[in-house]
Amino acid sequence: DAGVTQSPTHLIKTRGQQVTLRCSPKSGHDTVSWYQQALGQGPQFIFQYYEEEERQRGNFPDRFSGHQFPNYSSELNVNALLLGDSALYLCASRERGNYGYTFGSGTRLTVV
């Protein structure tokens, strides 16, 4: 049973560019959350999607946007990249009503 799949695994972008990260949730999971994890820190919540709508949002600027598709997969888009956006971006999914999340291995984004 495949868990959460994220692509790409690594990405290098130039400041000012735009990036799209992709996530396929674990089979049977319908809720997807995105997190940003800086080196040596805990993950920071970006937003959560359920039924193709953004349900909750963390303290991130509008440059960060997302989407959830009918098959529950999700995308995270970041516009006008800044050097400070360099981080590990994690996608997590869960079955609605359950507590625990399953995380993907993340996408390592480097902005130069």
Next chain:
Amino acid sequence: TQLLEQSPQFLSIQEGENLTVYCNSSSVFSSLQWYRQEPGEGPVLLVTVVTGGEVKKLKRLTFQFGDARKDSSLHITAAQPGDTGLYLCAGPFAAGNKLTFGGGTRVLVKP
């Protein structure tokens, strides 16, 4: 701002020793989860505690949820090198809310 504080930030011990990691908040959790993360990987869920005062055991790992549901601890008995990793506590402060993570405790178990 609802924050989770973890202590210590870093712990280095010899194989066979015991260790305890703490997770504290000034706010009440609706539930509390512990994850372990290894380099280059995403966090892996170890346990979820829901009831105040709850104690859960997972082999050599013991998780405790405080009576007031504002704190939790993770105790590892006879640590092994395979226990090395970043231990993260996380919780929603209300059912269904976003998961807030602590800063993590990096554990190194030396053979």
